[in-house]
Amino acid sequence: MTYIDQLKAYYERVTEECVSGLSLDCVIFGFHDTRLKVLLLKWKDTNEWSLPGGFIYKTESVDTAAGRVLRERTGLDQLFLQQFHLFGDAVRYDTDDTWQRLKMPMKYGVNWPDRTISMGYYALVDYTKVTPAVDFMSDECCWWDVADLPSLLYDHRHIIDVALKTLRLQLNWQPIGLNLMPEKFTIPELQRLYEAVLDRSLDARNFHKKITGLNILTRLDERRTGGAHKSPYLYQFDEVNYQKALINGSLNFV
Amino acid sequence: MTYIDQLKAYYERVTEECVSGLSLDCVIFGFHDTRLKVLLLKWKDTNEWSLPGGFIYKTESVDTAAGRVLRERTGLDQLFLQQFHLFGDAVRYDTDDTWQRLKMPMKYGVNWPDRTISMGYYALVDYTKVTPAVDFMSDECCWWDVADLPSLLYDHRHIIDVALKTLRLQLNWQPIGLNLMPEKFTIPELQRLYEAVLDRSLDARNFHKKITGLNILTRLDERRTGGAHKSPYLYQFDEVNYQKALINGSLNFV
DNA sequence: CGTCATTGTGTATAATTTACGGTTTCATTG
DNA sequence: CAATGAAACCGTAAATTATACACAATGACG
Numbered sequence: 259m260t261y262i263d264q265l266k267a268y269y270e271r272v273t274e275e276c277v278s279g280l281s282l283d284c285v286i287f288g289f290h291d292t293r294l295k296v297l298l299l300k301w302k303d304t305n306e307w308s309l310p311g312g313f314i315y316k317t318e319s320v321d322t323a324a325g326r327v328l329r330e331r332t333g334l335d336q337l338f339l340q341q342f343h344l345f346g347d348a349v350r351y352d353t354d355d356t357w358q359r360l361k362m363p364m365k366y367g368v369n370w371p372d373r374t375i376s377m378g379y380y381a382l383v384d385y386t387k388v389t390p391a392v393d394f395m396s397d398e399c400c401w402w403d404v405a406d407l408p409s410l411l412y413d414h415r416h417i418i419d420v421a422l423k424t425l426r427l428q429l430n431w432q433p434i435g436l437n438l439m440p441e442k443f444t445i446p447e448l449q450r451l452y453e454a455v456l457d458r459s460l461d462a463r464n465f466h467k468k469i470t471g472l473n474i475l476t477r478l479d480e481r482r483t484g485g486a487h488k489s490p491y492l493y494q495f496d497e498v499n500y501q502k503a504l505i506n507g508s509l510n511f512v
Numbered sequence: 513m514t515y516i517d518q519l520k521a522y523y524e525r526v527t528e529e530c531v532s533g534l535s536l537d538c539v540i541f542g543f544h545d546t547r548l549k550v551l552l553l554k555w556k557d558t559n560e561w562s563l564p565g566g567f568i569y570k571t572e573s574v575d576t577a578a579g580r581v582l583r584e585r586t587g588l589d590q591l592f593l594q595q596f597h598l599f600g601d602a603v604r605y606d607t608d609d610t611w612q613r614l615k616m617p618m619k620y621g622v623n624w625p626d627r628t629i630s631m632g633y634y635a636l637v638d639y640t641k642v643t644p645a646v647d648f649m650s651d652e653c654c655w656w657d658v659a660d661l662p663s664l665l666y667d668h669r670h671i672i673d674v675a676l677k678t679l680r681l682q683l684n685w686q687p688i689g690l691n692l693m694p695e696k697f698t699i700p701e702l703q704r705l706y707e708a709v710l711d712r713s714l715d716a717r718n719f720h721k722k723i724t725g726l727n728i729l730t731r732l733d734e735r736r737t738g739g740a741h742k743s744p745y746l747y748q749f750d751e752v753n754y755q756k757a758l759i760n761g762s763l764n765f766v
Numbered sequence: 767c768g769t770c771a772t773t774g775t776g777t778a779t780a781a782t783t784t785a786c787g788g789t790t791t792c793a794t795t796g
Numbered sequence: 797c798a799a800t801g802a803a804a805c806c807g808t809a810a811a812t813t814a815t816a817c818a819c820a821a822t823g824a825c826g
Contacts (some may be wrong), residue, residue, distance in 0.1 A: 278532050282630060316626060320600025341598055344631050346574025372570060375534060375596050427685060446804070464784065466805065471782095487803035488791040507766060510782085700773070718815065719776065725813095741772035742822040764813085767823085773817105776818080783812070795800080 261302065261361060262363050264394050265477060269367040276313035278370035282324050283311040283378050283414065285343070285421035288385035291436040293403045296418060298330060300398040301411070305360045306401075308411040309418070310393075311376065321337040324379045332381075333389035338380040338437040342424040344418075346375040350413045354488060359411060378478055380421045382437035404454075428457055436451040436495050444482050444490040445469060452511060474500040515604065516617045518648050530567035531623035532681060535598070536578050537565040537632050537668065539675035540586060542639035543692040546704035547657045550672060551644060554652040555665070556653040560613045563667040564674070565630070578633045585653060586635075586641035593635040596678040597671075600629040600688050604667045613665060634675045636691035638728040657712040658708075680709055684763040688736075690749050698744040699723060706765060726762055 259267075286326065298307045310331040313322040324339055340349065350373075357365070388400035388505040404422060425434065429452070438451060449465045469475065476496050481489040503509055523732055534561040540551040552561045564585045568577040602630075604627075609744060611619070636698065644653035661669065679688065683706070692705060703719045723729065731752050757763055 277627070277629065278625070288807080314600070314629075317602055319602045320598055320629060320821085322602075344574055344595055344598055346568070346631075347718070348573045348576075371532070375531065375568075375574060431672055431681060432752055461785075462804075463786075467807085468783085483792085486793045487801080488805080490804055500651075507807075510812095512761060650795095698773090715817085716773075717775080717816075717817075721776090722814085738824085738825045739772080741770085742774080744773055767826105771824100772822085774821080776820100777816105778818100779814100779816080781812100781814070785808105785809100785810085787807080787809105789807095790803105790805080790810105792803090793801100796798095 259372045259424070261394075265362075265364055267392075269370065270290065272313050273367055273369050277314055277316055278369075281311055281374050281376045282311050282327055282425055283309045283417050284324060284327065284331070284339075285309060285378065285418055286388075287380060287404075287421075287425065288383050288388060288401060288440060289451050289454070290385040290401065291452070292447070293405070293439075294451070294454040295385070295401040295403055298400060298402050298408070298410075299331075299392065299396040300400070301360055301374060302395055302397050303357065304361050305327075306411050307408045309414045310399075317463070320377060324377075324381075327340065328379075328381050330474060331391055332383055332395055333391060334383060336386060337381050337383050338377050338433065340424075340428075340432065342376060342380055343378045344375060345378055345413060345417060345422050346412075348373070349479070350374075350376075351411075356411060372499060376417075378417050378421060380425060382434060384438070384440055386440045404463045426457070427512065428505070429455055429511050431504050433504060436466070436497065436500050440482070442492045443476060444493055445475075446490060448493070456511065472499075472503055474503050515648075520614070520621065521620055522648075523549070523624065526567050527621055527623050529569055531570055532623075535565055535567050535628050535630045535647045536574070537563045537580055537630045537671050538578060538582055538593075539596075539632065539633060539634045539672055539760055540582065540637060540642075541562060541658075541675075541679065541692060542637050542642060542655060543705050544639040544706070546701070547659070548705070549639070549655040549657055549709040550661070551642070552654060552656050552662070552664075553585075553646065554649040554654070555614055558615050558647055560611065560665050561662045561668075564653075574631060575583045578631075578635075579673070582633075582635050584647065585645055586637055587645060588637060588641060591635050591637050592687065593633050594678075594682075594686065594690070595631060596634055597632045597674050598629060599632055599667060599671060601667075602627065603753050604628075604630075605665075610665060622660065630671075632671050632675060634679060636688060638694055640694045680711070681766065683709055683765050684761070685758050687758060688753060690751065690754050693749070696732060696734070698746060699729075700744055702747075721763055726753075726757055728757050736750065 288295045299310055300307050312327040314320055328337060328339060329335060393401045435448060439448060445466050449460055453459055471485055475493045478492040480492045482492055483489045552560050553564055564581060566581040569572055582591060582593060583589060651760045678713045689702060689705060693702060699720050703714055707713055728750055729747045732746040732748060734746045736746055737743045
């Protein structure tokens, strides 16, 4: 089956089975090597990158659709996802320029709506558990440092900017650390995450005192050895206490 | 023109000119007589209430559509509005029950989508400046106390609950007081607003000290006389300083 | 004129934030 | 093997903010 055949079949199925004119764009955040990263797709036979996304089947909820799309790209059945903005400008991007950059062999099929409104979701994933997977329209699915993104298709740079701003604002009442850190981590590593989200540096001594005083971490008997200096302790989140802290407003980082 | 003719024309125009399958629901918050209120519509010839809402023209942005809908119901050209959630469950409410309660003389026209996904907006208005206006499908457009709502159509009770929760969370970084209080108000009145949004009581002495210490209020030379006790001072918001306080995170009420 | 209750200004204490110091400890280097 | 450098952790001190509560001023009412 040629690529054009695949595209045709895809457009026909979307037109037939999906909610018309509404799509999803997913900003998948991971944290690795002291950097906040997003998962991007490179379109087939091009050097153009964009966010993962998709459409909503007529019989599924919007949230379920987002979860399905994210499972397809990350391999994860359960992850934390949250709506953050409906991108519904009458003109979101230059369509001619975009078609050119996409090098699409055909345009959309019949009964395709004139415009697509997109619900933006952000997802928080444990980087170590993700298996990035391309779809049939892409060559690559890779992590990119949010501070060093490539040129992006559509209005996806704007979408990422809004997602990042939302993440920052929600640091005190969404389980961001809980969902982005690996199972075991050190306090300096956690501090790097907070600094990446807040986009400012924090005093290591005050951060250590503050985060351990919140009672949301459990110190393990292991240390992370192999570094050139003192081996830091490893920690895990106490999920029950983390949720309690979110509810009673104990987190104060913003 | 009979009501049925009006409905027919309306459905035809929506089908022809509006984005299919996506609507808006607006939670319009006002503050009056120490109570947080929402604006509701009573459907024609029924005793059933619902939120104002509408559809998006194919050539306008979603935010522009929301502003247009709100202008039609409130008479205000400029007001503060914010997206808060996309309500996209596959089944949002019992359609048979709803049609019955609506006493609609006809169902939707041809080419009407099987389901409608709705973007929820909240708006903050100065209660004293609103002129509630019905549309052709309603008999009344009235303010209701959020703590004393009537039975609501569709999933509109849920939508209001989510809006209220969002308002509460955004108290520190959205200009909520600025947009809900009238031009001149007293500090006890402002405290009642915060208590209504936070759903808890605040110490008057600490609130007074805290809010005046933020430098976002200007004390006027007038007092509110006529009360049974000491006449309180009148204040206005210093809008520039209010915006500054929102940006640098000086507001700490949540 | 006395009473009641709101408003506003205030003090005291506790909690948190911010700034910074010093010890421990680990790999690397000579 | 000792010296070195720096991260990690535990700590103190001062400043700021939050919380609890007191009391004087003041206005309508009886």
